[in-house]
Amino acid sequence: MIRVEHVVKKFGDFTAVDDISFEVQTGEIFAFLGPNGAGKTTTIKMLTTLLPPTSGTMELNGLNPAVQKEEVRKQFGIVFQDPSLDQDLKAWENMELHGVLYSVPREVRRERTEMLLKLFDLWERRNALVKEFSGGMKRRLEIARGFLHTPKILFLDEPTLGLDPQSRNQLWTHVKSLNETEKVTVFLTTHYMDEADRVAQRIAVIDHGKIVAMGSSQELKERTKTESLEEAFLVLTGTSIRDESASATDRMRQMAQMWRKR
């Protein structure tokens, strides 16, 4: 379903992704783990047509994301690291807008919106504005929206960041069940090792733009002679702390918080 071969992404002198290759099978849940700034989000951006790779080839369901952008965009759904809902619209309006943008026929749109909002426990609140939602509800709505157009692949970029254990648990249960019923391939990144351990069939560990290990959770533990995936991860990526510089978006977010406190 996904094939990546010798992909490199450079920003000026900085190499964010350094010659990575991997494959994800249809219906698989594949986790991409790595410390901050390891190249996870850059990889997702390249796969989802938002960034062109500097070199190397990529394939999504047989299509090239760098060239056949619109075709590729029909294949996947994505939940970004940070929110991408319209806060001033109601929950169902966000679903509706998404459905129209993805040319989902009206009948199917209505049916799936109802089915997904019910599944993610949001049906009762479908007429509430998204800005009145809690963090967990927003995340659930985003994931429900990602499934609306029955994508072949779902990208989840740290979907559980900032959620309580109950929400995380519930969220993965739903994602797993949709993975089984709709045969959707899931490509996820996370910082919570227990989640990767629980849901992912295969895991790739990326650090400094390179894939340092790939295999099932069991294989990674055996390879590093550790008891848990967390330990295996630390053995593979070291214990030093990575700092990212604040992007323009981060600065904007700070401004927004000031504004909202008016």
Add this chain to the structure above:
Amino acid sequence: MSAIYILWLRELKKYTRSRTQIVASLGQPLLYLLVLGFGFGPVFQKAGGGSYLQFVAPGVIGMVVLFTSIFSGIALLWDRQFGFLKETLVAPVPRLLVMIGRTLGGATVSMLQGTLMVIVCLIAGFRPTRLVLVPLGILFMLLIAIVFAALGVAIGSSLQDMQGFQLIMNFLVMPIFFLSGALFPLNNLPKALAVVTRLDPLTYGVDGLRGALIGANHFAIATDLGVLAVVAVALLYLGAWRFSKIEV
């Protein structure tokens, strides 16, 4: 087509839900209309200019359309910040359609806000001189709306965060308003000012509005229409180009 429609509808829904903003953004134009309208009234009358309220009302209507449309475009920055922009950029819809949907939505919202201002002007005592020409006035409002909604999208696509906003406000939006002849007649201006006002697209919009509403245009109506149409096409092109370059 449906993508354009849904994005247009989104702008409309957001507008109708922001009642405070609707009222708040009428405040400043209202000051111009009432304070200047009645404050300068006597002097203007003595100078042989007729009623200043009649004169300034089309300018203030133009101002409302200018501000609403340009800010609807710059609101792109908020979408970038709250993340919604990404949702539209990874959707299987050509960016051009996304841009058109937004721009038309912004233009429609500005027309609605402009219409509100027209009503306020009527209450204040403004009277269009020839009712048959009112549709022409609406056409000019529409052109102003499209020109500046497109400019707003071009600016919103080019800025990374709100830092540049004050700069745009003070060195672009306010000058566009003040140099448009919204507040003063264009005859017998000092040479430099005359040249600058002619470079400001809003000048032709306000002049056209004045022609349609009070029959006092400085340029020919055809000139006003022509200049606005050309500028609209150019800015739509610029907006679409800048929008296509956004990276998230």
